[in-house]
Amino acid sequence: xxxxxxxxxxxxxxxxxxxxxxxxxxxxxxxxxxxxxxxxxxxxxxxxxxxxxxxxxxxxxxxxxxxxxxxxxxxxxxxxxxxxxxxxxxxxxxxxxxxxxxxxxxxxxxxxxxxxxxxxxxxxxxxxxxxxxxxxxxxxxxxxxxxxxxxxxxxxxxxxxxxxxxxxxxxxxxxxxxxxxxxxxxxxxxxxxxxxxxxxxxxxxxxxxxxxxxxxxxxxxxxxxxxxxxxxxxxxxxxxxxxxxxxxxxxxxxxxxxxxxxxxxxxxxxxxxxxxxxxxxxxxxxxxxxxxxxxxxxxxxxxxxxxxxxxxxxxxxxxxxxxxxxxxxxxxxxxxxxxxxxxxxxxxxxxxxxxxxxxxxxxxxxxxxxxxxxxxxxxxxxxxxxxxxxxxxxxxxxxxxxxxxxxxxxxxxxxxxxxxxxxxxxxxxxxxxxxxxxxxxxxxxxxxxxxxxxxxxxxxxxxxxxxxxxxxxxxxxxxxxxx
Amino acid sequence: xxxxxxxxxxxxxxxxxxxxxxxxxxxxxxxxxxxxxxxxxxxxxxxxxxxxxxxxxxxxxxxxxxxxxxxxxxxxxxxxxxxxxxxxxxxxxxxxxxxxxxxxxxxxxxxxxxxxxxxxxxxxxxxxxxxxxxxxxxxxxxxxxxxxxxxxxxxxxxxxxxxxxxxxxxxxxxxxxxxxxxxx
Numbered sequence: 001x002x003x004x005x006x007x008x009x010x011x012x013x014x015x016x017x018x019x020x021x022x023x024x025x026x027x028x029x030x031x032x033x034x035x036x037x038x039x040x041x042x043x044x045x046x047x048x049x050x051x052x053x054x055x056x057x058x059x060x061x062x063x064x065x066x067x068x069x070x071x072x073x074x075x076x077x078x079x080x081x082x083x084x085x086x087x088x089x090x091x092x093x094x095x096x097x098x099x100x101x102x103x104x105x106x107x108x109x110x111x112x113x114x115x116x117x118x119x120x121x122x123x124x125x126x127x128x129x130x131x132x133x134x135x136x137x138x139x140x141x142x143x144x145x146x147x148x149x150x151x152x153x154x155x156x157x158x159x160x161x162x163x164x165x166x167x168x169x170x171x172x173x174x175x176x177x178x179x180x181x182x183x184x185x186x187x188x189x190x191x192x193x194x195x196x197x198x199x200x201x202x203x204x205x206x207x208x209x210x211x212x213x214x215x216x217x218x219x220x221x222x223x224x225x226x227x228x229x230x231x232x233x234x235x236x237x238x239x240x241x242x243x244x245x246x247x248x249x250x251x252x253x254x255x256x257x258x259x260x261x262x263x264x265x266x267x268x269x270x271x272x273x274x275x276x277x278x279x280x281x282x283x284x285x286x287x288x289x290x291x292x293x294x295x296x297x298x299x300x301x302x303x304x305x306x307x308x309x310x311x312x313x314x315x316x317x318x319x320x321x322x323x324x325x326x327x328x329x330x331x332x333x334x335x336x337x338x339x340x341x342x343x344x345x346x347x348x349x350x351x352x353x354x355x356x357x358x359x360x361x362x363x364x365x366x367x368x369x370x371x372x373x374x375x376x377x378x379x380x381x382x383x384x385x386x387x388x389x390x391x392x393x394x395x396x397x398x399x400x401x402x403x404x405x406x407x408x409x410x411x412x413x414x415x416x417x418x419x420x421x422x423x424x425x426x427x428x429x430x431x432x433x434x435x436x437x438x439x440x441x442x443x444x445x446x447x448x449x450x451x452x453x454x455x456x457x458x459x460x461x462x463x464x465x466x467x468x469x470x471x472x473x474x475x476x477x478x479x480x481x482x483x
Numbered sequence: 484x485x486x487x488x489x490x491x492x493x494x495x496x497x498x499x500x501x502x503x504x505x506x507x508x509x510x511x512x513x514x515x516x517x518x519x520x521x522x523x524x525x526x527x528x529x530x531x532x533x534x535x536x537x538x539x540x541x542x543x544x545x546x547x548x549x550x551x552x553x554x555x556x557x558x559x560x561x562x563x564x565x566x567x568x569x570x571x572x573x574x575x576x577x578x579x580x581x582x583x584x585x586x587x588x589x590x591x592x593x594x595x596x597x598x599x600x601x602x603x604x605x606x607x608x609x610x611x612x613x614x615x616x617x618x619x620x621x622x623x624x625x626x627x628x629x630x631x632x633x634x635x636x637x638x639x640x641x642x643x644x645x646x647x648x649x650x651x652x653x654x655x656x657x658x659x660x661x662x663x664x665x666x667x
Contacts, residue, residue, distance in 0.1 A: 429575075435571060437558065437559040438559050439645060442558075442560050
C-alpha cells in the first residue's frame with residue numbers, strides 16, 4: 001500500500017516544455033471548409049494539382065466517420081473549432097530567407113535544439129541535421145548545403161513542393177493514400193508543412209536527419225506530413241521529436257509519415273514523442289492521431305523505433321508493407337502512460353513478398369491512472385512464402401490503478417509462414433525495490449533502473465544521441481518531488 | 484569502552500498487526516562475528532530484514548543503533564550507505580540491467596554519500612576485476628543482467644561481490660544461509 005503511494009508520487013512530475021513563445025501568428029479562422037483548404041493551399045502558393053489532391057481528400061473526409069474501435073475514450077472533437085493553419089509572423093522584415101526570427105531561435109535553443117550549424121554537438125562523432133516545424137510551418141532546415149553535396153534533399157515539405165515537384169507528385173500518397181483513414185484523410189486535406197527527404201541511389205546519408213515539431217499557438221491543430229524516399233541501395237537514419245505548451249484545452253495533432261524504401265535501401269525512423277500529456281487530473285493535453293507507414297521493395301529494410309511518453313491520447317501504428325521479396329520490417333516501441341494518459345499503439349506488418357521478415361518488440365509502462373493498449377496486426381498474404389514474424393509485447397505496471405492490454409491480430413494465408421508471439425505483464429515488485437534500496441539506491445533511482453532495464457531492448461535501437469535523451473526523458477517522467 | 488558497532492535493545496516487531504519478534508537484545512562489537520541460529524520461523528530472517536529497514540515490518544518498541552545512532556527512522560538506502568549490508572536469501576533479478584552497470588550505479592551512490600567523487604570507467608573496471616577475483620566470480624556474469632539466469636551459487640557470490648565493492652571494512656550484516664557451507 002505504502003509502496004503504491006510512493007510509486008505514484010514518483011511518477012508525478014511537471015512537464016518541462018509547457019511554456020509558450022509569445023509571437024504574433026498569421027492564422028486562418030477556426031473551422032474547416034473547402035475555402036479553408038483553398039486558403040491554406042493559397043498561403044503556400046501551391047500548384048493546382050496539389051490543391052485538387054487536397055480538395056479530393058477533403059470531400060472524401062466528409063463521407064468518413066471517426067473511428068471508435070480504439071480503447072481510449074475522449075469527448076467528441078469539434079472539428080469546426082480547430083484552427084488549421086497558424087504561422088509565426090516575424091516581428092521585422094527578415095533580410096534573407098535563411099534568417100530566422102530571433103524569438104524562434106530562442107524557442108528552439110530553450111528546447112535544446114540548436115539551429116546554428118557552427119554549434120555541433122560536442123563530443124559526438126555524428127552530426128544531426130534538423131528541420132524545425134513551429135505550428136504550421138517549417139522554420140529552418142540546417143546542413144542543407146552539406147547534404148546537397150551528397151545529392152541528398154532534406155527540406156520542408158513546402159520547399160519540396162516548389163523545388164522538387166516531380167518527386168513529391170510521384171510519391172505523395174503512394175504509401176498512405178488520401179482515402180486511408182479518418183485522420184490521415186483530414187491531414188491530406190489540411191496538412192501545412194513537414195519534412196521531405198530524398199536519398200539518392202547508393203548514398204549512405206552522412207548524418208542523422210531529424211525534424212523537431214513544436215505546437216505553440218492555442219486552439220491550433222498541427223497537421224504535418226513527412227515524406228521520406230530512400231532510393232535503391234541507400235541508407236538513412238531519421239529522428240523526430242515533439243513538444244507543446246501546457247494548455248487546459250486539448251489540442252489536435254494528426255500527422256502522416258510516408259516512407260518509401262526502394263530496392264535494397266534501409267530506412268531507420270526514430271521518434272521521441274513528448275507532446276503535452278495534460279495535467280495530473282487529466283485536463284488538457286495533445287490528442288495525437290498519427291498514421292505512419294512504410295513500403296519496402298525488394299531487399300529493403302524499414303525500422304521504426306518509438307519512445308512515446310507524451311500526449312493525452314496516443315493513437316499510432318507505424319506499419320510496414322513488406323512488398324518486395326526478402327524485405328524486412330522492424331518495430332521497437334516504448335510507450336509510457338501516467339496520470340490519465342491513454343495510449344493505443346502498435347504496428348502492422350503486412351507480408352506480401354517472399355521470405356519477408358518482421359520483428360515487433362513493444363514495451364508498455366503504465367503508472368498512475370495511465371491506460372495503454374498494444375494493438376498490432378501481422379498479416380501474411382498467400383504470396384509471402386517463407387515469411388517470418390516474431391512479436392514480443394511486454395507490459396510493466398507501476399501501482400494498482402493503471403491498465404495494460406494486448407490486442408494482437410494475426411492472419412496467415414500461407415501455411416509455410418512462421419509466426420511467433422510472446423506477451424507478458426509484470427509489476428515492479430516491492431522486493432526488487434527493497435533489494436536495490438538495500439544496495440544504496442534511492443527509491444526513485446531504483447524504479448528508474450528497473451524501468452530502464454525493462455526498455456533496454458528498445459532503447460538500444462535508438463541512435464546514440466537520442467538513446468541518452470530518451471533515457472533521460474523516461475527518468476524525468478518518473479521523477480518525484482524529491483531533490 | 485568503545486562504542487558497539489550494532490546495538491539492538493528490546494526489539495519488538497510486528498507485521499500486519501501480529502507481533503513476531505518479542506524483545507530481542509544483541510550487541511555486536513567491531514571485529515566480531517556472530518551467527519544467529521534457530522528453528523524455522525523463529526525470526527532470523529525477520530531480524531535481518533528489520534535491521535535493513537524492510538517496509539513490511541513495523542518496530543513497535545525497542546531500538547536499533549548503528550555506531551550509537553538509532554537507524555529506525557532511516558530509509559533502507561540510508562542504512563545501506565551507513566554500512567548495513569543484507570545478503571539476500573533469494574537475491575532478486577533485475578532484467579535488462581547489466582550487473583556491471585548496477586554495481587557502478589550502487590557504488591557511486593555509496594561514494595556520493597561519503598563525499599567521494601564518482602569513479603571513472605577505468606577505475607571502476609579495475610576495482611570490479613580485483614573484487615571479482617577475490618570472490619572467485621566468473622567475469623562473464625558481470626555483463627549479464629543482475630542475477631538473471633544465475634545459479635544459486637552464482638547469486639550468492641554476486642551478493643558478496645556487491646558487498647566487497649562498497650563496504651570498505653566488510654563489517655556488514657550477512658544473511659545466514661545453507662549455501663554458505665559450500666563457499667570456499
